[in-house]
Amino acid sequence: MAVDFITTNPSVLLNDFKKRIKQDEQEGKITTWDLDSDGDVTHKAEQWKSKAWMRPQVKDGKLTFTVLNPKGKEVPPEVYGFYHGHLVATFITHFGAKISSAISSGKPTDEDRVKPRS
Template sequence: MALIFHTSEPKALLKSFEEKIDQDEPKGQIRTWKKTKKGNFTHTSEQWGSKAFFRPKVGADRLIFNMIPLVGGKRISVEEYAFYHGHLTETFIVHFDSKFTKATSTAKPTDNDLMKSDK
């Protein structure tokens, strides 16, 4: 259940996402996502916050977000998967549409997704 943004500058795209989350100026700020101390991202809403996390990975021509659950958490549901992937895709289209060419979501877990916490 990976979300992949195809881009010629994956490091710059990730940095732009982080900067929009951290910026103080309200205009253009991303308030629906937050970065954890471990460098993962989760949604901030009351209903969906901390249900799952995205772990970013920079590839040669892509920025990949693999889904991981809360430590000790339950298996990620299809609804949670759909919300997280859909909302992150929306966020990137709204804020970074000129910085990537396409976004791809996998329907099933990939080798780098942790769909149930081992702890």
């Protein structure tokens, strides 16, 4: 795992997350994440933008986000930690009533891609 959001309907949670990123009105809009054409998200702040991506996966009873590295670059621990922490904060702020818990791994797992592929 990378970040798991335990929920009764992970597909709805993911769709709501994407809608909030794309919506025009400001109330409830998620302003700190960008969504790419593959459905992955990256942080918008200049310091963190495109340092990593988070890829969502709908699983039984949970919505999981794994880390993807930028092409040809590694994801250092401070970036891994920031992306995890900020994603969890975003979901608690916007969707706290829809999740029963959030679980974040302390270091990259087999599902995360933090190093360039050879």
